[in-house]
Amino acid sequence: MKAIGIKEYGGPENIVELDATKPQINDDQVLVETKAVGINPFDWKIATGSVKAWLKLKLPIIMDSDFAGVVVAVGANVQEFAAGDRVVGFTLTGASAEYIAADPKKMALLPDNVDFTTAAGVPEASMTIWQGIFNHAHVQPNEKVLIQGGAGGLGTFGIQILHQIGAKVYTTASAKNADLLKSLGADEVIDYHTTKITDVLSDMDVVFDTIGGDTVAEDFEVLKPYGRLVSVLGAQPNELAKEKHLRVMDESADFNHLDLQPMVDSIALGKTKVVIDKTFPFSVDGVREAIETSQSHHAVGKLIVDFSK
Numbered sequence: 001m002k003a004i005g006i007k008e009y010g011g012p013e014n015i016v017e018l019d020a021t022k023p024q025i026n027d028d029q030v031l032v033e034t035k036a037v038g039i040n041p042f043d044w045k046i047a048t049g050s051v052k053a054w055l056k057l058k059l060p061i062i063m064d065s066d067f068a069g070v071v072v073a074v075g076a077n078v079q080e081f082a083a084g085d086r087v088v089g090f091t092l093t094g095a096s097a098e099y100i101a102a103d104p105k106k107m108a109l110l111p112d113n114v115d116f117t118t119a120a121g122v123p124e125a126s127m128t129i130w131q132g133i134f135n136h137a138h139v140q141p142n143e144k145v146l147i148q149g150g151a152g153g154l155g156t157f158g159i160q161i162l163h164q165i166g167a168k169v170y171t172t173a174s175a176k177n178a179d180l181l182k183s184l185g186a187d188e189v190i191d192y193h194t195t196k197i198t199d200v201l202s203d204m205d206v207v208f209d210t211i212g213g214d215t216v217a218e219d220f221e222v223l224k225p226y227g228r229l230v231s232v233l234g235a236q237p238n239e240l241a242k243e244k245h246l247r248v249m250d251e252s253a254d255f256n257h258l259d260l261q262p263m264v265d266s267i268a269l270g271k272t273k274v275v276i277d278k279t280f281p282f283s284v285d286g287v288r289e290a291i292e293t294s295q296s297h298h299a300v301g302k303l304i305v306d307f308s309k
């Protein structure tokens with residue numbers, strides 16, 4: 001079968017077509033015929049080897065993790081899905097292939113009115129921010145919440161979910177993305193190129209930091225005492241954070257059916273939109289270009305490899 005991935009860690013030039021065989025499923029897996037793949041920064045963090053010290057994977061690796069497709073076979077123990085079901089899901093690696101041996105516990109049923117290209121943008125980004133909002137920060141209506149990185153995959157979902165639960169949503173982005181983010185529900189968009197958030201924001205109840213590095217010190221400044229910071233890139237409390245009794249949470253997403261299905265259903269109901277920046281064909285050049293675009297750090301919403309292109 002056609003599969004795209006890496007034989008050695010490195011940059012996009014190392015992405016090649018692999019000599020792969022159609023996967024055999026075990027009793028607990030389903031075989032999915034892939035229709036679209038969503039790209040996430042973690043896909044190129046795996047490919048470059050930047051996480052290999054703690055994530056041990058055997059090379060070659062079929063790349064990418066978010067997928068949408070159709071179930072073509074189910075293992076003996078699988079109750080949740082049947083052949084012919086349209087599905088969306090997460091697999092750590094292995095998505096950029098014609099067939100995926102997938103874990104049904106990390107998949108959701110895809111309603112007929114959501115196309116595969118849209119669906120493939122959902123799993124990793126939406127589940128991460130969903131879990132940050134509901135399982136880590138426990139955001140309440142009317143709380144003041146800042147998302148650092150509103151125009152990214154996590155940010156575009158996060159703004160919408162927070163707006164839906166009645167939080168007041170502040171976010172950082174480039175000026176060109178302000179109108180889009182306001183249309184998704186952001187109350188205030190701060191252009192981080194021209195404005196220091198510490199000059200314009202204070203007393204935040206919660207900050208979600210999807211950028212990391214220098215932004216973390218700003219997060220501590222704008223949070224109110226006893227405020228909560230959820231970082232997806234690892235944040236350590238500094239002296240100020242300790243003085244203000246901030247709760248600093250380091251989130252590692254747990255991809256599962258229970259959080260994915262309501263997100264997919266919300267998209268089917270038209271409540272939540274998947275912002276798609278660009279689609280790419282399922283080819284070595286297409287996957288390389290998608291990964292390079294993600295590495296630019298300026299994709300708006302999601303990047304999708306569309307197998308029908």
Ligand SMILES: NC(=O)c1ccc[n+]([C@@H]2O[C@H](COP(=O)([O-])OP(=O)(O)OC[C@H]3O[C@@H](n4cnc5c(N)ncnc54)[C@H](OP(=O)(O)O)[C@@H]3O)[C@@H](O)[C@H]2O)c1
Nearest residue numbers: 041128149151152153154173174232251252253297298299
């Ligand atoms: N811990 C976990 O479980 C977990 C799970 C998922 C993702 N992550 C990580 O979370 C991070 C974000 O993921 P993502 O999918 O949202 O990334 P993404 O879609 O690639 O984010 C791109 C966006 O970042 C914005 N951006 C870049 N620099 C910025 C800055 N200094 N301030 C504000 N916005 C800035 C850009 O907006 P402009 O173009 O408007 O500047 C762009 O739209 C990644 O590093 C990813 O690996 C962690």
